[in-house]
Amino acid sequence: MSENNRDVKRNARERLAVEREKQKAAEKRRRALIVGASVVCVLALAAVVGVLAANSGKETKKTDTAGPAVSPSGATGKDGLAIPVGKDGAKSTLTVWEDFRCPACQAFEAMYRPTIHELVDAGQLKVEYHLVTLIDGNLGGSGSLRAANAAACAQDAGKFTEYHDVLYENQPTETDDAFADNAKLIELAGKVDGLDTPAFRKCVNDGTHDSWVVKSNTAFQNNGLHSTPTVLLGATNIYADQTMTPAKLKQLVEAENKS
Incomplete structure (x- = not known):
């Protein structure tokens, strides 16, 4: 095998190794983004649920009309x-x-x-x-x-x-x-x-x-x-x-x- 052919193959292997490293790094970033986005969604959902629960409690307190109707004194009809x-x-x-x-x-x-x-x-x-x-x-x-x-x-x-x-x-x-x-x-x-x-x-x-x-x-x-x-x-x-x-x-x- 000529020296030139060996150099070509070595360069090809090096380029392939570099490409594989790039792909691994990209995959790590993709997974990190997915995990991060999932965490954000979970936190956002928890925040929304918390706000809805808080508002629900306030509304219930304000307009709660449970219980029997108590007529005022002297009411007729x-x-x-x-x-x-x-x-x-x-x-x-x-x-x-x-x-x-x-x-x-x-x-x-x-x-x-x-x-x-x-x-x-x-x-x-x-x-x-x-x-x-x-x-x-x-x-x-x-x-x-x-x-x-x-x-x-x-x-x-x-x-x-x-x-x-x-x-x-x-x-x-x-x-x-x-x-x-x-x-x-x-x-x-x-x-x-x-x-x-x-x-x-x-x-x-x-x-x-x-x-x-x-x-x-x-x-x-x-x-x-x-x-x-x-x-x-x-x-x-x-x-x-x-x-x-x-x-x-x-x-x-x-x-x-x-x-």
Whole structure:
């Protein structure tokens, strides 16, 4: 074998050895990347699971409505889902389905409240309030639920009407879930004489009437209602009547009481 042939074969073997070393190094890097990626995926999955678990715990704490529905004191109607305001002997009954986060409900209150209070005080009108959580369902959050529970707690204390009005007077913007904070609801109770008591605070913080509010909202849906406020005078939805005014409502109620 010539010297040149031996050199060619030696060089070929050396190149082959170098190539094999390169392949081994590449294989090690590939395996390291696979292991590293697997570790990252496992850690990421663990982090996601941890976040979901933490958020799940927070949500359960905020909106947990397990347990029997506890109606507020004096609640009437089917399943005790209505909070009555006014004298039982009034000939006219106004049925109001409302959500304390609902801006249209606040607008209705601002326009009709003086007339409603006047007719109630005169013994001509009885109002049955049904509390729902429409905005919570549409926008998320729990302000509708929390405020409704607090209003039911105020009913227990005989202060529903006053607190009801305070909630609307201090209603946050629709997208601001400020009423989800029990501390805010208790702070607003300070605007009603004699309402901010240990019993009221416990009722609010414990969510005593949460399940009752959920049951009321279910009744709202089962009745085929889709918007708040829904305001019925007898069987007539006066809120849907574009010609309705406070003065016209007063005339209707007075006429019914004279008949």
